[in-house]
Amino acid sequence: MATASERSWAVFPAGSPGEYNLPRELTIVLARGEGATVWDTDGRAFTDFTMGWGSVLLGHAHPATVQAVRRRAALGSNFAYLTDAALELAEELSRAVPCAERLRFCASGTEATGYAVRLARAHTGRSRVLKFEGAYHGANAVGTVSLFPRRLLAFPRGEPTSAGVTADAVSDVLVAPYNDLAATGAILAAHRDQVAAVIVEPLHRCTPPRPGFLTGLRELMSELGMLLIFDETVTGFRLAYGGAQEYYGVRPDLATLGKALGGGYPLGVVAGRADVLDLVREDRLGEDRYVWFASSVGGNPVSATAALATLAELRRPETYPRLFALGQALRSGLVSVLKEEGVAAQVQGDGPLAAVVFTDREVVDYRTAFDSDRERARAFLLGLFRRGIFLNPMSTKLYLSLAHTEEDVGRFLDTARMTLREDCLGR
Numbered sequence: 552m553a554t555a556s557e558r559s560w561a562v563f564p565a566g567s568p569g570e571y572n573l574p575r576e577l578t579i580v581l582a583r584g585e586g587a588t589v590w591d592t593d594g595r596a597f598t599d600f601t602m603g604w605g606s607v608l609l610g611h612a613h614p615a616t617v618q619a620v621r622r623r624a625a626l627g628s629n630f631a632y633l634t635d636a637a638l639e640l641a642e643e644l645s646r647a648v649p650c651a652e653r654l655r656f657c658a659s660g661t662e663a664t665g666y667a668v669r670l671a672r673a674h675t676g677r678s679r680v681l682k683f684e685g686a687y688h689g690a691n692a693v694g695t696v697s698l699f700p701r702r703l704l705a706f707p708r709g710e711p712t713s714a715g716v717t718a719d720a721v722s723d724v725l726v727a728p729y730n731d732l733a734a735t736g737a738i739l740a741a742h743r744d745q746v747a748a749v750i751v752e753p754l755h756r757c758t759p760p761r762p763g764f765l766t767g768l769r770e771l772m773s774e775l776g777m778l779l780i781f782d783e784t785v786t787g788f789r790l791a792y793g794g795a796q797e798y799y800g801v802r803p804d805l806a807t808l809g810k811a812l813g814g815g816y817p818l819g820v821v822a823g824r825a826d827v828l829d830l831v832r833e834d835r836l837g838e839d840r841y842v843w844f845a846s847s848v849g850g851n852p853v854s855a856t857a858a859l860a861t862l863a864e865l866r867r868p869e870t871y872p873r874l875f876a877l878g879q880a881l882r883s884g885l886v887s888v889l890k891e892e893g894v895a896a897q898v899q900g901d902g903p904l905a906a907v908v909f910t911d912r913e914v915v916d917y918r919t920a921f922d923s924d925r926e927r928a929r930a931f932l933l934g935l936f937r938r939g940i941f942l943n944p945m946s947t948k949l950y951l952s953l954a955h956t957e958e959d960v961g962r963f964l965d966t967a968r969m970t971l972r973e974d975c976l977g978r
């Protein structure tokens with residue numbers, strides 16, 4: 552009889568429904584999760600350090616979410632219309648997120664960033680958007696241009712990471728080095744009549760902003776009449792209840808939310824200035840600047856209920872100190888292990904996020920990480936996976952949750968040490 556892994560390779564490209572790039576012999580099929588543990592269909596347990604790519608911040612099958620969703624699902628899953636749950640969620644988001652004068656729901660981060668960019672273009676009447684090299688903003692054109700560029704073209708030229716994106720769509724994206732305000736300012740000044748917005752992940756993957764970088768961007772945007780979009784798909788509700796805009800004290804014109812907010816259920820949000828969001832009002836259909844923004848399942852009552860249950864847990868006073876303490880323990884533990892094993896690497900991240908880059912250089916943007924030892928990174932991540940740490944071997948980003956314990960972090964660090972010795976250093 553075919554194994555679950557053989558069956559998955561028969562129907563999914565490379566055996567996976569998403570971007571995971573696991574070798575055939577490591578392909579597993581998950582059956583369930585609880586807290587910070589997941590089990591495959593053979594009953595093998597893994598400690599999860601990806602947590603649904605950061606969408607499950609409370610831990611898998613958190614009782615508060617499970618009970619709320621169970622009750623709500625019995626009342627009807629979707630009406631593609633306003634429900635009490637969506638209204639209550641919108642009210643809570645407008646209290647929580649500083650820039651959220653208005654908001655609109657969709658079903659994923661990719662949709663949210665796509666709509667935010669469309670809104671900025673409509674608002675300004677300009678077509679180009681500036682992003683930072685190496686940033687991911689979802690699977691759309693803006694998100695994938697210069698996501699993993701190989702040729703390191705002169706800024707601001709972008710390199711498509713995905714085929715199937717038209718040349719026009721690529722040239723509509725200007726690319727700048729993250730953390731370099733002077734270079735960004737020069738690119739924007741040279742294209743000032745063409746650029747609608749800058750889209751930035753305030754914590755760029757796991758690379759923190761240099762002091763003054765985000766404030767500087769904010770000032771530039773206001774000066775040049777462009778919109779500042781914070782992609783808070785990852786940072787929202789993770790760095791602080793009000794996201795990166797609360798954490799760094801910088802207010803964007805638009806922000807996108809997803810992942811953690813939905814508690815693992817499909818949910819995306821564009822939040823921001825009323826004059827920009829109001830371009831989606833259906834009574835404006837036919838006006839030049841009217842923006843089509845529609846989603847059959849966006850803001851459905853089951854996702855909204857899961858989000859409300861998630862937010863209620865996150866509002867507890869102990870949440871963020873706990874998430875930050877866990878993240879700090881993981882990062883400082885990794886620094887020690889790498890040092891003790893004599894491996895040159897940078898440990899990045901903030902809050903409950905961490906990443907390892909195998910280089911002796913300080914990493915401040917994509918290019919300072921470009922020469923890192925990627926073969927070693929892959930061997931490290933696959934070695935962790937083989938030893939029972941569930942993660943995405945396509946990236947070194949590690950996601951913690953409220954369900955993780957000091958023991959989980961300790962297990963990760965012990966496994967990391969063993970993997971470095973046996974798989975990376977050949978000891």
Ligand SMILES: Cc1ncc(COP(=O)(O)O)c(C=O)c1O
Pocket residue numbers: 604659660661662664687688689690752782784785809810
């Ligand atoms: C910063 C950022 N923006 C957008 C997205 C896309 O979100 P989704 O996978 O929900 O479409 C991701 C997903 O990893 C992300 O990390």
